Amino acid sequence: MLKIMENLHGKSLLLAVSGGLDSVCLLHFFKTNFEILGLKKIAVAHIDHALRNEESEKDALFVKELCQKWNVDFYFKSLKGILEKGNNLESRAREWRYQILQDFRRNGNFDYLLTAHHGNDQAETVLMRLARGTSISGLKAIQKFREDFVYRPFLHIPKQELKEYAKKYNLEWCEDSSNQDTSFKRNSFRLKTLPFIEKNFPDYLKGLIHLPFIAEQSYRKIISCAENIFNPLVIPTENWPFPYEFCPYKKALCLDYNALHSTINSFGKAEIFRFWLKNQGFHFPLGEKGHLFYPFPKNRLQFRSILVEKSGKGLWFFKLDSFSPLDNLYLYNASADSVRETSVIWRFRQLGDFYIVKNSCRNRRKWSKWLQENGIPNAVRDYLPLLAEGSKIIRMGCPTDFVNNNSL
Numbered sequence: 001m002l003k004i005m006e007n008l009h010g011k012s013l014l015l016a017v018s019g020g021l022d023s024v025c026l027l028h029f030f031k032t033n034f035e036i037l038g039l040k041k042i043a044v045a046h047i048d049h050a051l052r053n054e055e056s057e058k059d060a061l062f063v064k065e066l067c068q069k070w071n072v073d074f075y076f077k078s079l080k081g082i083l084e085k086g087n088n089l090e091s092r093a094r095e096w097r098y099q100i101l102q103d104f105r106r107n108g109n110f111d112y113l114l115t116a117h118h119g120n121d122q123a124e125t126v127l128m129r130l131a132r133g134t135s136i137s138g139l140k141a142i143q144k145f146r147e148d149f150v151y152r153p154f155l156h157i158p159k160q161e162l163k164e165y166a167k168k169y170n171l172e173w174c175e176d177s178s179n180q181d182t183s184f185k186r187n188s189f190r191l192k193t194l195p196f197i198e199k200n201f202p203d204y205l206k207g208l209i210h211l212p213f214i215a216e217q218s219y220r221k222i223i224s225c226a227e228n229i230f231n232p233l234v235i236p237t238e239n240w241p242f243p244y245e246f247c248p249y250k251k252a253l254c255l256d257y258n259a260l261h262s263t264i265n266s267f268g269k270a271e272i273f274r275f276w277l278k279n280q281g282f283h284f285p286l287g288e289k290g291h292l293f294y295p296f297p298k299n300r301l302q303f304r305s306i307l308v309e310k311s312g313k314g315l316w317f318f319k320l321d322s323f324s325p326l327d328n329l330y331l332y333n334a335s336a337d338s339v340r341e342t343s344v345i346w347r348f349r350q351l352g353d354f355y356i357v358k359n360s361c362r363n364r365r366k367w368s369k370w371l372q373e374n375g376i377p378n379a380v381r382d383y384l385p386l387l388a389e390g391s392k393i394i395r396m397g398c399p400t401d402f403v404n405n406n407s408l
Contacts, residue, residue: 002029002165004153009038013151014075014110016101017044017066019059019174022116024066025162026154028171030114031070043073045104045113047097050080052178059174075104090186102148112151117142120159123197123208124189136222137275139215156209160198219275226276229269233259235314241375243397248325248383249307249318251281257315261296270294282306282317300378312375325383344389348382355393367393 002025013030017023030042046063048056060076067074077100079093105113125141144155154162166173179187198205235254237244264273273294274284284303300309307318329346353367370393371381387395 002154002157002161006151006153008112010040011111012041012109013039013043014101014105014108014113015042015044016097016113016115017046017063018116018176019046019063019066020116020176021166021171021173022118022154022159022162024171024173025165026114026116027066027070027072028169029165031072041110043075043108043110045075045101046077047100048076048078048080049093049097050078050082051093052176055177059176062174075108077104098150105149112149114151114153116154117152118154118157118159118162119209120190120194120198120205122155122212123205124186124194126208126211127189127193128185135271135275136215136219137278139211140219141212141215143216156213158205158209222272222275223279226272226279229263230255230260230273230276233263241312241314242380242384246326246384246397247380249320249322249379250324251319251322253280253282253317254314255317257296257310257313260315264294277317280317281319307379309377309379311377312373314375314377316377316379318377318379326385329385344387344394346385346387348384349386349393350391352391353386353388353393354391 015023015027015030017027027044030037030039034042044063044067046060048060050056060078064074064076079096082096101113122142126139129138129141142152142155144152179190194205197208233255235256240254264270277284284306296308296310296315298310300307302320305319305321307320309316309318329348349367354364355367355370357363357365376384384396386393
């Protein structure tokens with residue numbers, strides 16, 4: 001008998017059902033245990049990837065008829081014309097599938113989206129990640145609960161137990177022919193590697209299933225330790241050398257470079273720092289390229305969607321895909337009393353900009369020099385609002401905020 005440990009009393013559940021053995025067991029279990037579990041509502045969602053022609057249409061019809069037979073609400077979406085065969089097909093199909101399933105969950109006010117991932121899926125994932133190289137973070141593998149309300153109640157259950165459950169209740173299901181295609185890496189592990197382990201080393205399979213739960217507990221302790229080490233090194237936004245609200249990257253982080261270098265330059269700290277960065281939203285995958293952030297770059301480094309830059313006393317991290325600068329300064333000029341009917345305007349920096357240094361024998365200096373001396377990272381210099389008269393910079397920031405520097 002299948003068992004789950006979580007309290008789902010009063011919850012509404014949306015079940016992702018493909019029509020295969022695992023998901024049919026998922027539907028049967030929650031339908032037959034609806035009252036025992038004290039559930040509020042269950043429904044089924046089926047996504048047709050439209051990649052197997054008549055076979056996928058038959059699967060959709062099977063799930064629909066099963067829902068009618070068991071009196072369960074049915075949500076359906078076809079991806080016909082959206083997905084085409086090619087590179088990263090599995091990844092693209094998964095992305096579309098979860099996007100639609102989450103739309104169904106939100107629109108239907110369901111508490112959780114349930115998938116039928118089981119223990120063998122967990123073991124496959126662990127093996128694949130070990131094969132390509134991974135850290136303790138990767139060993140967490142498939143998560144039982146996710147922040148986006150995805151819940152996998154069978155993740156601790158071996159597939160053999162699901163087969164026995166289906167046999168006990170005379171369940172019928174569909175077979176996906178694409179699951180036999182060993183050109184997909186996961187299928188190769190599923191059809192060749194895992195059966196060998198299960199047959200010859202059954203205890204190893206149990207260990208592979210249980211390993212992610214141990215890794216998850218250890219990872220939480222590491223992150224807790226990392227926060228104690230690295231959180232104090234974060235430079236708060238109010239201490240940035242430019243107004244935070246004008247940072248063109250909505251996801252940005254600044255750390256004290258010297259303190260960070262001193263901290264991380266001890267045994268084991270680089271990997272802990274990588275974990276901490278991932279927890280902050282800056283993911284550097286394990287591997288040669290993934291460790292380019294340490295030793296730190298002399299100036300700047302771009303890795304995928306992350307830009308790392310050393311400027312002044314700070315080491316800056318920017319997510320390039322969070323880029324959202326001010327479009328223009330029209331409203332600044334329209335609303336600022338100080339610039340009306342004068343040659344003074346709000347604009348972004350230009351070639352030849354300078355500023356006047358008060359009480360100095362050499363009172364005219366390049367604006368680029370001021371930016372450099374004050375630790376303004378290159379990544380933001382072109383997006384800071386400047387009040388200027390010709391090439392002379394008067395202020396930086398906004399009409400009511402002077403730059404926090406006595407030299408201007």
